[in-house]
Amino acid sequence: MGDQFFGAAELHVPPEAIPAVREVLKTMLDDIEVPLRKLRFGGHMTEAWLQDPVSISVMEAYNQYVMEASDGMYAAIVQYRDQIKAAVEALTDAEKHYDNTESDLVLKLT
Secondary structure (H helix, E strand, O other), X not given: OHHHHHOOOOOOOOHHHHHHHHHHHHHHHHHHHHHHHHHXXXXXXXXXXXXXXXXXXXXXXXXXXXXXOOXXXXXXXXXXXXXXHHHHHHHHHHHHHHHHHHHHHHHHHO
């Protein structure tokens, strides 16, 4: 979904900046997780405000297109969260790789 709108993006982070960038992304995850959970369980319209055919139709359309559709707004926020998680994981892996590479270099030099 996301790539069709914005294209794939790459984030180039110098090795020494990885811990700080990862912490910022973890903070973003913490900040989005609770509101996202609340939205998942409380974001559906459960009652049409006027109980007339138009408000019932609006309620159904909102639930279908905003909360339940795979390309809806709720799904977009979930995908955003998942991309942040993937970035944290990639940065963790990259940091491990850099740490291992530096350790190997130290071993070779000693």
